[in-house]
Amino acid sequence: MNRENGRDGGSGAAVEIAGMTVKVVGRTLLAEVDWRVEYGEHWVILGPNGAGKTTLLSVASAVRFPSSGTAAVLGHRLGRVDLRELRRHIGLVAAGGRLVDEALMEEESLTAHTVVLTGYTGSSVPLWDRYGPREHEKAHSLLADLGCKDLADRPFAVCSQGERGRVRIARALMADPAILMLDEPFTGLDLPAREDLITAVEDLAESRPALTTVLVTHHLEEVPATTTHALLVHDARILAAGPVQEVLTGDNLSQCYGRPLLLDHADGRWYVRAARRPR
Numbered sequence: 001m002n003r004e005n006g007r008d009g010g011s012g013a014a015v016e017i018a019g020m021t022v023k024v025v026g027r028t029l030l031a032e033v034d035w036r037v038e039y040g041e042h043w044v045i046l047g048p049n050g051a052g053k054t055t056l057l058s059v060a061s062a063v064r065f066p067s068s069g070t071a072a073v074l075g076h077r078l079g080r081v082d083l084r085e086l087r088r089h090i091g092l093v094a095a096g097g098r099l100v101d102e103a104l105m106e107e108e109s110l111t112a113h114t115v116v117l118t119g120y121t122g123s124s125v126p127l128w129d130r131y132g133p134r135e136h137e138k139a140h141s142l143l144a145d146l147g148c149k150d151l152a153d154r155p156f157a158v159c160s161q162g163e164r165g166r167v168r169i170a171r172a173l174m175a176d177p178a179i180l181m182l183d184e185p186f187t188g189l190d191l192p193a194r195e196d197l198i199t200a201v202e203d204l205a206e207s208r209p210a211l212t213t214v215l216v217t218h219h220l221e222e223v224p225a226t227t228t229h230a231l232l233v234h235d236a237r238i239l240a241a242g243p244v245q246e247v248l249t250g251d252n253l254s255q256c257y258g259r260p261l262l263l264d265h266a267d268g269r270w271y272v273r274a275a276r277r278p279r
Ligand SMILES: Nc1ncnc2c1ncn2[C@@H]1O[C@H](COP(=O)(O)OP(=O)(O)OP(=O)(O)O)[C@@H](O)[C@H]1O
Pocket: 024, 027, 029, 047, 048, 049, 050, 051, 052, 053, 054, 055, 056
């Protein structure tokens, strides 16, 4: 499988979900979802706790299957494709490093550079015979792209939360994914670290125009200025999805979060606060 095959063999969209429901025993996590992501778009997914954001990202990352309806990622319909191969083309940075055994990486005292290298093999431990000089150099260059080349020799275990955030994204880019999924990558970062990581994500959008990105976040303030589209999920259903300027409105957000909200937009970034009754 390669990306070109993926595109030729499918709908031409990076992600195409139609009439999808995701259920677990006794519970509907997502219902009646239609969503199409074109190549090169940059999406943000927003919604209250438990709305279904991570579930949607998991389907789009080929980690979870629809219970009914269809989902195609990079042109490949889930259920009809070798998922392991498909996942090689999807860079996933899961919240808190889930899906990658970071505890093992820490135990093994892996350096940040080695953690990035493991992204090439999609493993939690380094498979040294699979990495040549090209991969070693690429891991350095990705750390530099994420503004943290000085971390290369530092054990991942001692990296700060902000540094880990950057290393995780560099790792996810190591296999040249067509699509990068970021699930709450800014959680736990202080203001400077958050702003630096947002800038790094914006720089990626500019330096890699073909890369499609999908970001899940809780905070409007974390939406990068390069975001092109937004999706609001509320109570397992999509409330709005489309161009960011159309979807991120005070009315839509108020409906999504169930309280009156006021939205500001400045320098390409978004700011929200609760509307207060006059005292
Ligand atoms: N395997 C499961 N079994 C039962 N319930 C589940 C399962 N996976 C997710 N859920 C529930 O489905 C709902 C949606 O979960 P999801 O993680 O997608 O929400 P979210 O919008 O990402 O939430 P948060 O913002 O709190 O991270 C939650 O109420 C969650 O508890």
